[in-house]
Amino acid sequence: xxDTKNHSDGDRSGSLEGRRFLPASxxxxxxxxxxxxxxxxxxxxxxxxxxxxxxxxxxxNTGGPAPAVELFPTVDPGVRHILYSDIxxxxxxxxxxxxxxxxEAWVAKKDSERRAxxxxxxxxxxxxxxx
Amino acid sequence: xxxxxxxxxTVTKYVLMQRLKGVARYPLVLMLEPLFRCNLACAGxxxxxxxxxxxxxxxxxxxxxxxxxxxxxxxxxxPGGEPLIHPEIAKIVExxxxxxxxxxxxxxxxxxxxxxxxxxxxxxxxxxxxxxGLRDEHDLAVCRDGVYDVAVKAIKAALKRGHRVTTNTxxxxxxxxxxxxxxxDEMMALGVEGMMISPGYSYQKAPDQQHFLKRARTRELFxxxxxxxxxGWQFNxxxxxxxxxxxxxxxxxxxxxxxTYNVFGWQKPCYLLQExxxxxxxxxxxxxxxxxxxSTKNEKCADCMVHCGxxxxxxxxxxxxxxxxxxxxxxxxxxxxx
Ligand code: SF4
Ligand code: SF4
Numbered sequence: 001x002x003d004t005k006n007h008s009d010g011d012r013s014g015s016l017e018g019r020r021f022l023p024a025s026x027x028x029x030x031x032x033x034x035x036x037x038x039x040x041x042x043x044x045x046x047x048x049x050x051x052x053x054x055x056x057x058x059x060x061n062t063g064g065p066a067p068a069v070e071l072f073p074t075v076d077p078g079v080r081h082i083l084y085s086d087i088x089x090x091x092x093x094x095x096x097x098x099x100x101x102x103x104e105a106w107v108a109k110k111d112s113e114r115r116a117x118x119x120x121x122x123x124x125x126x127x128x129x130x131x
Numbered sequence: 132x133x134x135x136x137x138x139x140x141t142v143t144k145y146v147l148m149q150r151l152k153g154v155a156r157y158p159l160v161l162m163l164e165p166l167f168r169c170n171l172a173c174a175g176x177x178x179x180x181x182x183x184x185x186x187x188x189x190x191x192x193x194x195x196x197x198x199x200x201x202x203x204x205x206x207x208x209x210p211g212g213e214p215l216i217h218p219e220i221a222k223i224v225e226x227x228x229x230x231x232x233x234x235x236x237x238x239x240x241x242x243x244x245x246x247x248x249x250x251x252x253x254x255x256x257x258x259x260x261x262x263x264g265l266r267d268e269h270d271l272a273v274c275r276d277g278v279y280d281v282a283v284k285a286i287k288a289a290l291k292r293g294h295r296v297t298t299n300t301x302x303x304x305x306x307x308x309x310x311x312x313x314x315x316d317e318m319m320a321l322g323v324e325g326m327m328i329s330p331g332y333s334y335q336k337a338p339d340q341q342h343f344l345k346r347a348r349t350r351e352l353f354x355x356x357x358x359x360x361x362x363g364w365q366f367n368x369x370x371x372x373x374x375x376x377x378x379x380x381x382x383x384x385x386x387x388x389x390x391t392y393n394v395f396g397w398q399k400p401c402y403l404l405q406e407x408x409x410x411x412x413x414x415x416x417x418x419x420x421x422x423x424x425x426s427t428k429n430e431k432c433a434d435c436m437v438h439c440g441x442x443x444x445x446x447x448x449x450x451x452x453x454x455x456x457x458x459x460x461x462x463x464x465x466x467x468x469x
Pocket of ligand 2 (some may be wrong): 384400401424431437
């Protein structure tokens, strides 16, 4: 249904999962935010106030006088707007949902592994009432 | 004829009106993604790669209707995720049909037969069934055995009830042209109105010098598939887009032709690339750096020949050039002359 079969590179070693960035300059901060925006998993943002926010960074506005990140928090349904200037660190704490999910990686799997994966996904969809 | 005359006239009138009004950038198809969750997990599908709390988010019917009004495109395509999982999808479709938009509800068809009662047949509603080839190829593509048979059964059931049904197929460079031609025969034999095809998108984050070879391979593949088309084949897309896939016409991408709206907002610049989101359609149109996209302008676009970027270019060619118009008329009246 989508045209993005080869979108992820499937390379586990290149994933940012588990890393934490403590930017030392505005350009490093911008770089870390871009990585968080591209990341297919949740991150934890620590603010200069000491607050920690865990969620999915789905947008960022770099232009204008007050650049900000938009995040869907893991635990509440709203959107959080976070000014770049309020960010102290960004940690890639959530599972990288794109890693290892390429078409090539799937084809390269052993038949038994593929079967197990298919069963696991089907069970999950059934439990949600989607099958 | 693959598309009803009323739909063709609506689109023609819409395009001519935009041109008369001097609108430089106008959408043809709204890609409306009401949720990202799916009941399949095709390998590498970029649309389902989110954490659970994002996959659980859904657009409300009101958000969907407002997006369609705001954008104004005469056609709304609803991919996903799997839209039939959305508990209010029938209501969403009903509202879009009430707005007299031609709706293509894209589904992997696993739930379709069970849900058919919720939909009234209408010239405005088409079920667009994800079929990536014959049984072996399709089941491999969706990473699950048996899905092809379920989909074929659902197609038959939908057709029996008088629904419009098309197929949509994504092909990658490992496709076997002879098998794809056989697949077209089988789909047409089922009685579908038409087929939509597109090459897969193979954007890799790192640039590599093979990009042009990949484009050349796509053209070669589609030439082998589409040359000497059979009389019964009907394609639910611009004949000039098929020419483009075969390398017979050159186009620049028209990303604003198929804008995407989803739980994040209006996606910049297109269905495939995520460069950020706008809150409103107007903001999308005014703040996206459109000129920075397209195969010759952006390494992320180098290989792309996907319908969401180039179908609108083909439509613009039809209405904007004499050669485009006459070629479209010829191929519409005589599709086997290709
Ligand atoms: S059916 Fe479509 S949305 Fe679902 S996993 Fe496959 S490609 Fe993705
Ligand atoms: S060329 Fe493809 S990826 Fe690039 S903007 Fe156009 S549709 Fe999107």
